[in-house]
Amino acid sequence: MKSTSLFQGANHEWVVFGRDPDKPEKIIDTNQYLVKSGDNGILLDPGGIEIFAPMLTAVLREIPLENITDIFASHQDPDIISSLGLWDKALPDSTLHSPWLWEGFIRHFGMENMEYHALPDEGGTLRIGNIDLHLIPAHYVHSSGNFSVYDPISKILMSGDAGAALEHGDVPLFVENFDDHIQYMKGFHQRWMPSNQAKNDWIYRVRALDVEILAPQHGRLFKGDDVKKFLDWFEALNVGTAIK
Ligand SMILES: [Fe+2]
């Protein structure tokens, strides 16, 4: 599992984990994120049970286990948080922040020790060390209870499945040619995003933020002008389709 620093500031750092060469071929490739500040760290969408071992190894190169105080799960999908039962053993005193809507479902992944902080639909902020992360409502994009995470200092938006691409192999971390990248995103967004109204609401909220890096849970990240190109493309796309 590779790890790459996305942002290093005076008070905090963002790290992305992914592109695991040993990942079984039939499970979808995922990006996991760590934000660390002071003596605290939060894992954002720490991933599936299948990648727990390489993920833990990679995370421990970045932060001591006792400093991982929080985990965030944007929604209930297995590629987001089916590793929960193992994190629950590794980090028994930590807190899981996840939508209230999914508590009764996510607990099926196994959760005996950690605390579940049920996020209200309107979102809010999470204090991690010396910084605040903003929870941006992303309901029905694609899950019916779902959040993006925005950091106004680094200007990183962790967008979950919005912006996801299905591209195989050891692909670069960032989009290099937006038009060429569309082929890897189009079917995913048409099929997994159920509502034009919901995705347009989300785009409206995101356009109000100053985003330098849009960081999805699958595939390449968008930087600079490509963030705007993605939002324009997503706005024009008719979603909730792709049923032949
Ligand atoms: Fe998902």
Ligand SMILES: [Fe+2]
């Ligand atoms: Fe996903």
